[in-house]
Amino acid sequence: MMAKSIFITGAASGIGLAAAKHFVQQGYCVGMADLNLSSLREVTANWNSDNISLYQLDVCRFEQVTQVMDDFCAQNNNRLSVLLNSAGILTIGAFENMSNEQHHRTINVNVNGIINTCQAALPYLKNTQTSTIVNMSSASSDYGVPELASYSASKFAVKGLTEALEIELAPYGIKVCDVLPLLSRRTCSAPRKIQQRY
Structure with missing residues (x-):
């Protein structure tokens, strides 16, 4: 029986990295993608490399996303248990x-x-009997946050996309959900601060 598989974007830090650690411990085959490949290599230097695949990936480039996804899933019998968009x-x-x-x-x-x-x-x-998409949204998807206008708008869009796909993909047995973490007081008080993970 093949191990379950998960593909995680933004996997070099934050929630993406924490999720990768968890699923490696659970015995999943884990595809870890990030814009910064050197960071991925650094954070996984002491991991058992048998169950992880590392990819440099710009999620904005569809052709690259397709190539990376095809490669990872080919290693897993053309199946994918979980997609985590972090x-x-x-x-x-x-x-x-x-x-x-x-x-x-x-x-x-x-x-x-x-x-x-x-x-x-x-x-x-x-192609997987039971599979799941998890999209990283935000508490700012419930109400627009000042000085985070575009970010809030993007997370409103993620929430809407998630809700639509939850219904649309149900006939295929694919579950779709989003996660809405809170912004910390420290983050919101830091003007012009840029946080990037992908």
Whole structure:
């Protein structure tokens, strides 16, 4: 019997890294993807490499996402048990002070990145008897947060996408859910701070 598999974006830090550690301990085959491959190698240096595959990945590039997903799933009998979309960026600052490029990049990574990975993973999720998509949303998806306008908008979109896919993919036996972590007081009080993980 083959081990279950999980593919995690934004896996070099934060929730993505914590999830990777957990699933490795549970015996899953874990695909860890991040924009920063050297960070992935550093944080997994002391891990048993038998059950992990590391990938440099820009979730905004659909062709690259497809290639990486195909490679990982080929190692797992063309199946995927779990897709965890943890990649995302956060820029704090007044709406008018952020460049148009910054606003669009937030949407591109946080929303289009998830669309890309979901589309690339779907054939493998459908090929697995029970599978799950977990999208990283935020408490700011419930109410827009000042100085996080674009980020809040991106997480509203993630929440809407998740709710739609939960219904649409149910006939295939694919469960879809999102996680809404709270922003810390420390994070919200740090003007113009940029946090990036993907």
